[in-house]
Amino acid sequence: MPLSARNQLRGQVKEVIRGDVMAHVVVQVGENEIESVITRRSADEMDLRPGDTVSVVIKSTEVMIQK
Amino acid sequence: MPLSARNQLRGQVKEVIRGDVMAHVVVQVGENEIESVITRRSADEMDLRPGDTVSVVIKSTEVMIQK
Amino acid sequence: MPLSARNQLRGQVKEVIRGDVMAHVVVQVGENEIESVITRRSADEMDLRPGDTVSVVIKSTEVMIQK
Amino acid sequence: MPLSARNQLRGQVKEVIRGDVMAHVVVQVGENEIESVITRRSADEMDLRPGDTVSVVIKSTEVMIQK
Amino acid sequence: MPLSARNQLRGQVKEVIRGDVMAHVVVQVGENEIESVITRRSADEMDLRPGDTVSVVIKSTEVMIQK
Amino acid sequence: MPLSARNQLRGQVKEVIRGDVMAHVVVQVGENEIESVITRRSADEMDLRPGDTVSVVIKSTEVMIQK
Secondary structure, three states: OOEOOOEEEEEEEEEEEEOOOEEEEEEEEOOEEEEEEEEHHHHHHOOOOOOOEEEEEEOHHHOEEEO | OOEOOOEEEEEEEEEEEEOOOEEEEEEEEOOEEEEEEEEHHHHHHOOOOOOOEEEEEEOHHHOEEEO | OOEOOOEEEEEEEEEEEEOOOEEEEEEEEOOEEEEEEEEHHHHHHOOOOOOOEEEEEEOHHHOEEEO | OOEOOOEEEEEEEEEEEEOOOEEEEEEEEOOEEEEEEEEHHHHHHOOOOOOOEEEEEEOHHHOEEEO | OOEOOOEEEEEEEEEEEEOOOEEEEEEEEOOEEEEEEEEHHHHHHOOOOOOOEEEEEEOHHHOEEEO | OOEOOOEEEEEEEEEEEEOOOEEEEEEEEOOEEEEEEEEHHHHHHOOOOOOOEEEEEEOHHHOEEEO
16 A cells, blocks of 8 residues: 655664664665654564664655755 | 754655655665655755755654564 | 554545645544645555545654644 | 654554663554654653553654555 | 643734645734645634734644754 | 754753654744754764853744734
8 A cells, every 4th residue: 555655675684672662774876875763663573683674754855855 | 963863864865745844855875765744844944955965863762663 | 574663543534635735635534534745656666545534644753642 | 833854644552661761652643554753752751551542743854655 | 721832923814725624724923824724613612803913832743944 | 054944042941852763842032932842863973052152043934824
């Protein structure tokens, strides 16, 4: 099912740091690393681990431009 | 001056669509396109045009993971 | 593929207002209406119309509480 | 005083998990659960507890659509 | 009713630009201007005009730091 | 390099609370306090401490209005 979020980039999980409520996830996307903060619950339910193939998903209204 | 936003990716502007209040900007980042919606005013003040070298900037709390 | 966003609620599109860059979408979810602003492009590519069955998706870090 | 955020849904707190900096709050809204992450400080100052009647508040630009 | 959003600053509306779907609002807060983009509908329903006394409300997870 | 985020306000750090994954930062901006939640990693890499002169940066689409 397509999602309206315009940014959906494939990559591989490099690191998952689980905190009490939040988790910090680092994903390698091409030559870049993209970092994400999600709930600890989602990280656990998705069983996120280094090496997993995932997509990072970002709504376009959350993206800024620097020139 | 460093900014706390952990995602700052270099790319090139491919397209700028100016609306009445908002502008839609497409940036080529490596092999991916990243799309952004900013204010029309910012697009005008930064004089954003196709071909510009820019960074896309995204706070990590705005990034979701799909597995 | 599961998405980390913890809020994914089924509903029916009631209204779609297409602007130049953005679109305003109203979805009936149970007894509530939930309103969304997405890009005009996503609304067009998904061919969103009243009556469509959709999910509204919201990252938990975007949800505030009022007591 | 009215708030511009278009989504303000009444519900009942089901669960509050307090972390060091953030808190995870689950609210029953009609037939759905809506999950929120707010600061630990706000959870403490509002003295959020299961059973509280609250509203969840969401800005429409934060709502995605999946079809 | 208290809201979990930790930033609620009083100010005066200086400018309202109504677009087709969104509206751009500029608020004078102390010595600073704060700019907001809300839906056209909210701007109309709240009948926002220059001179109005309002609060700008910002969830702390949306605030970045630059040093 | 200019950033599209329209709100960039100078202030002084008053408090930094470091959690496991996130950090809560309070900044004095004129007569107001503005609170931010960023990653623990950014707080550490920027070596944020009380007394630091910083800017708080907020995308206008994240700012609500209450009247």
